[in-house]
Amino acid sequence: MPKFLFIFRHSTAPQSRPSPEEMQVLAGQWYAWMQKFSASILPGGDGLKPSGRLLKGGIVSDGPYVEAKEFVASFTLIQADNYDAAVAIARECPGDNVIEIRELGGYA
Amino acid sequence: MKEPRALVEHFFRHEFGRLVAVLTRSLGVRRLDLVEDVVQTALVQALETWSRRGIPEDPGGWLYRTARNLAIDAWRREQTHAKALPHLAEEAERETPPPEAHFADEIGDEPLRLLFVSCHEAVPAESRVAFALRTLCGFSTAEIARGLLTTEVNVQKRIERARDRLRDLDVDFEAPAAPQLRARLDGVLSVIYLLFSQGCHATHADVPIRRDLCDEARRLARMLAGHPVGDVPAVHALLALMCFHAARFDARLTLDGGIVLFEQQDRSTWKWSDVREGMAWLARSAAGDELTRYHVEAGIAWEHCRAPTFADTDWHRIAEGYDALDRIAPSPIHALNRAVAEAYLHGPQAGLDRLAAVVPENVPARYPGWHAVKGELHFRLGQHSAAERAWQEALRWTSASTDQEFLRRRLADCRRVESLDSPVSLDP
Numbered sequence: 001m002p003k004f005l006f007i008f009r010h011s012t013a014p015q016s017r018p019s020p021e022e023m024q025v026l027a028g029q030w031y032a033w034m035q036k037f038s039a040s041i042l043p044g045g046d047g048l049k050p051s052g053r054l055l056k057g058g059i060v061s062d063g064p065y066v067e068a069k070e071f072v073a074s075f076t077l078i079q080a081d082n083y084d085a086a087v088a089i090a091r092e093c094p095g096d097n098v099i100e101i102r103e104l105g106g107y108a
Numbered sequence: 109m110k111e112p113r114a115l116v117e118h119f120f121r122h123e124f125g126r127l128v129a130v131l132t133r134s135l136g137v138r139r140l141d142l143v144e145d146v147v148q149t150a151l152v153q154a155l156e157t158w159s160r161r162g163i164p165e166d167p168g169g170w171l172y173r174t175a176r177n178l179a180i181d182a183w184r185r186e187q188t189h190a191k192a193l194p195h196l197a198e199e200a201e202r203e204t205p206p207p208e209a210h211f212a213d214e215i216g217d218e219p220l221r222l223l224f225v226s227c228h229e230a231v232p233a234e235s236r237v238a239f240a241l242r243t244l245c246g247f248s249t250a251e252i253a254r255g256l257l258t259t260e261v262n263v264q265k266r267i268e269r270a271r272d273r274l275r276d277l278d279v280d281f282e283a284p285a286a287p288q289l290r291a292r293l294d295g296v297l298s299v300i301y302l303l304f305s306q307g308c309h310a311t312h313a314d315v316p317i318r319r320d321l322c323d324e325a326r327r328l329a330r331m332l333a334g335h336p337v338g339d340v341p342a343v344h345a346l347l348a349l350m351c352f353h354a355a356r357f358d359a360r361l362t363l364d365g366g367i368v369l370f371e372q373q374d375r376s377t378w379k380w381s382d383v384r385e386g387m388a389w390l391a392r393s394a395a396g397d398e399l400t401r402y403h404v405e406a407g408i409a410w411e412h413c414r415a416p417t418f419a420d421t422d423w424h425r426i427a428e429g430y431d432a433l434d435r436i437a438p439s440p441i442h443a444l445n446r447a448v449a450e451a452y453l454h455g456p457q458a459g460l461d462r463l464a465a466v467v468p469e470n471v472p473a474r475y476p477g478w479h480a481v482k483g484e485l486h487f488r489l490g491q492h493s494a495a496e497r498a499w500q501e502a503l504r505w506t507s508a509s510t511d512q513e514f515l516r517r518r519l520a521d522c523r524r525v526e527s528l529d530s531p532v533s534l535d536p
Contacts (some may be wrong), residue, residue, distance in 0.1 A: 076324035
């Protein structure tokens with residue numbers, strides 16, 4: 001079955017951050033999402049720490065990247081029959097997400 | 109994939125408060141902005157990571173480690189800048205030692221310490237409440253604004269004022285020492301009391317945060333009672349008072365959020381576990397010879413809970429309670445409540461006489477409850493046009509939608525009775 005990488009992006013605008021109470025609601029919705037699609041979610045997904053390094057033209061710079069409007073916050077691996085099925089799973093993700101959906105090249 | 113784990117209620121909000129308090133102890137009250145930012149980032153990271161991998165076995169520990177590491181990173185970044193910029197370096201000399209040294213001791217009573225710090229005499233009272241809701245309870249500005257019935261801008265201003273004052277004073281988190289703590293206990297209690305009364309004053313079914321305010325007030329008070337400084341009769345009395353009121357929350361509302369008067373409340377919907385807890389606190393509050401306003405108010409609330417039926421309510425005791433309360437903490441609201449008790453004892457006219465005896469400059473003309481009670485007493489005397497005038501006035505000063513609906517319902521009753529011109533029962 002084809003595998004897809006879901007890349008979750010967030011806005012860097014501070015006002016887009018949910019309040020703790022809103023996070024509680026989101027966590028509950030994610031819990032339901034994970035249960036619903038447990039057969040499709042592959043191990044290996046993770047969240048990313050907020051800062052990192054950028055290597056460009058031999059020069060290393062530190063994150064956070066202030067000029068960026070969005071940053072990659074997390075990723076997950078999904079197996080699905082095709083793009084339509086993968087997008088259908090992404091659509092049910094709770095909250096206001098920007099999700100990049102990419103099929104893995106090397107599936108057998 | 110493993111079966112995902114669920115989180116306890118209010119996990120994110122309560123962890124926010126706990127972590128802010130713990131990190132503030134390490135980084136100092138002056139770095140509160142940085143601390144809140146770090147904790148918020150840790151929560152976002154938790155939500156992102158747990159939504160991909162499931163919730164870890166010890167979510168609280170996970171968050172603490174994540175926030176601590178973020179704080180250390182932020183602190184190091186500041187140190188780097190400090191070396192580069194001489195004037196910042198100067199400031200850095202006054203800083204606390206590296207956070208690692210402090211993180212050795214585990215989470216203790218930091219939230220309580222922060223509560224005492226925020227009740228510093230220099231912080232305006234209204235700022236204390238907003239600050240506590242933000243910093244200790246983890247509510248957002250918008251949520252606090254809804255809870256306190258004010259604007260977000262207002263809340264933001266109040267919080268900033270508290271932060272500015274604390275920063276200017278360079279308040280030490282380790283202090284205040286025990287004698288100061290006792291002196292500041294009054295301020296802490298009034299913040300908790302205000303938090304609770306804001307929560308139960310107007311009942312908005314559409315604004316769930318209001319019940320949360322009451323729950324938070326009780327949580328902070330229980331925390332206080334669990335500490336030697338706060339394990340005193342006044343705190344026990346405040347807890348008793350809050351429990352007796354909380355017991356009647358569900359009975360005060362209809363299923364669609366309308367208001368139910370005390371007379372008509374279904375006593376079977378009272379939460380008896382709260383009543384029992386309140387009784388236990390009330391018993392403990394009787395130790396010592398101190399009589400605070402919380403003792404008196406707990407006694408009044410207990411009288412409301414105690415009677416098996418409405419008719420059994422001991423209005424003499426309640427009237428005495430309001431008299432005592434007015435002596436300890438004079439307020440026209442106590443006079444108003446005393447007038448209600450008087451009306452139940454000696455009829456509506458006696459209640460109105462009491463209201464009329466309040467000197468004009470003390471009449472809380474913008475307080476809708478004043479006019480609502482006046483309307484009710486006139487109505488019971490069959491003075492419908494006077495009742496209508498009073499209720500119209502009450503409506504003018506009411507902003508809560510459920511309260512408005514209640515008053516409109518009463519106004520409609522008024523007009524219906526007027527048109528029928530039927531004899532009205534005058535019983536109190």
